Amino acid sequence: MTRDRENARRLQATIEDAIKIAPAPSRAQVSRTRSRLLAAGLVASVVAVGLTGGVHLNGRPTTLVYGTLLGWAAIAMAGAWLAIGRRGAMLGPPTRLLVACAAAMGPVLLAWYALLEHLLGAAGEAAVPVSMHVTCFAITLAYAAGPLAAVGATYRAIDPVHPRATGALLFAAIGALGGALIVLHCWVGELAHVALGHVLPLVGLAAAGALVGDRLFGTTSLPGRGRLG
């Protein structure tokens, strides 16, 4: 590969000038910011749970409530870890795996809930009005809003390969976290309500994550041209 050396030298100088003008944060700075924002996001979720009335058991078995909370939270963490946990490398797992996990998350959450309900012999409620589905849908999104904002702000430009798939899985995982928290608040155990009010938000969030993934998590969002370039 022959190349004009003068041209190459000039390009290097341009790039070096550009990075002097716009310094980037170091790993330690990014790590500090990330920890603070993620903590703030989780605190925002807890505050939101408090603002909506805190824990309502309403005669439900404690094991069902906390089993659902812990199970869904664990599934959410596993999804988030798969999407952004880098395990000593900079590039994530194959696109298909991310997409499959994002698509499977809703059914897995429902299956976990149905299993617990079956094992504990907890009778589901009678059918509830649509307005309750809508209310829970909105509250689940509200619970997810803090972590969503934190993750969107701190994990920018982490994925040059498949940012849309990463966005879908990460947003689905955060939706699952919102769904895990709403089980503390909502005492309706009807499976259709759980599906529509608690799980459906994560499906919407996964779609939103796929839409904004390029901008949020793709390296395209980083400046690719110095002021001198």
Next chain:
Amino acid sequence: MTPAWQAGVVVDGVLVATSRDDSSLDRAMDRYAAGDDAAFGELYEGLAPRLYGFLHRQTRDEALADDLLQQTMLRIHGARGRFVEGAAVIPWAFAIARRGIIDAHRRGRRIVLAQDADEGDAADLLASVDASAEELVDAQGLADVLRATLADLPENQRVAFELVKQEGLSLGEAAAVLGTTVAAVKLRAHRAYEALRAAIARRPS
């Protein structure tokens, strides 16, 4: 015909993987991510020629390759704080470069494989398909055939072939760059290899 600095992995007579010792580059990136601005020079010296070669092969346009190299290096700089300690910088850099090519393509920049490549490319290509001595005699003609064959390959096969056989990435690294599995990369690179072999076989002696 594997260069000394590459270690080849041959399966059933087919060179399926090459690897390079990039640990000094990884350490430079680690230092740069930790805030050592002086490490950028070392990083640039190690990355830029390889990235430029890759970008130029993909675009066949010096100005566009320069532009994409600048983008890639500035994005590496911008994301340095997110670089995971101990991670490999080369696959990440190639992934960013490839994303730049895809973005340029989406923006309507024309990216084609041109018909005029220099002899360095031809030699690289020949080395990468493990050509025999007889085939090397008519290197330029053969290079034309190989270049045209590569140009006709689907993008995913061509890039898999180039990452593994020309850039020396391991199959796992190439799979991560392409967002797919090792088996898929092996298959794509093998198909590209077979297409090149078939093109050589069809060539009039």
